[in-house]
Amino acid sequence: MIRNTLAAALLAATAATALGASDLKAEDEALVSFEVLTPELASELATNTLLACREEGFQVGVAVVDRFGVLQAFVRDRFAGPHTPDTAARKAWTTVSFREDTLTLVEATDSGPQRGARDITNALMLGGGVQVLVQGRLIGAVGVSGAPGGAEDHACAEVGIASIEDRLPF
Template sequence: MTLKTALKLAKATLEACRKEGFQVAVAVSDRAGIPQVVLRDRFAGPHTVDVAINKAWTAVSFRQDTLSFALATAEPAHAGPRHFKNVVGVGGGVPVDGGGSILGAVGVSGAPGGEADDRCARAGLAAIRDDIEF
């Protein structure tokens, strides 16, 4: 994903959360989970930056959104990956895919609950869909 696209995704995601009245942090990572862009709104909590980065990392690493990951690892017999460093089993991390490949991920932290974080992330993705389709 180009830096220009990653920045557009981060800004659109932040704006989607603002429209709902949420102050959040947004992280966009590349396909290796390395942050390309991190934005934090003025009143987002101090923990939100690390959590957003780790949600994006989790989405890339496990190749699924973190809401699905949370459900898949909810049972104790399947919860082992939740104990790995940087893994966040809460909604708000969504892979960015285009042309059949994962290009990176977006992570959001600070809205009231993982479902709201996920909603903001998906709104941001909608804003760049034409930019990443091949």
């Protein structure tokens, strides 16, 4: 009895899928494509961001994540604090998760109903997470930790991103 019911349900689901398949639109296709930085370019972005901060006298850690928040590259300057690896990675993750630079999220989540976003595991609402965009599409993020404040971390990330822009398809 259970097998017959299960078989009938499976047959009905297969038939419904087959009937609806002809109505699929481009956005309903079974596979999606996405773009991320190559490991080499992600590493270069991290290094160039670190060098931009060093030029300003800041010892930082820099994380680069892909569009899904997965770490692609990390570099830490010799005197950067022990908190910088985790903080930089969380800033980058927060940026791709919320699809917004963390400097903007600091104020947006300061009060009101958006404040609850600060309680999300791994979210870190401190400046220094910056989106890497190609033709308006998010392909990853840079997280910087260790400068005297979030605005300085953010500025270093922007310099790092600018250093690789000529190799991104804009």
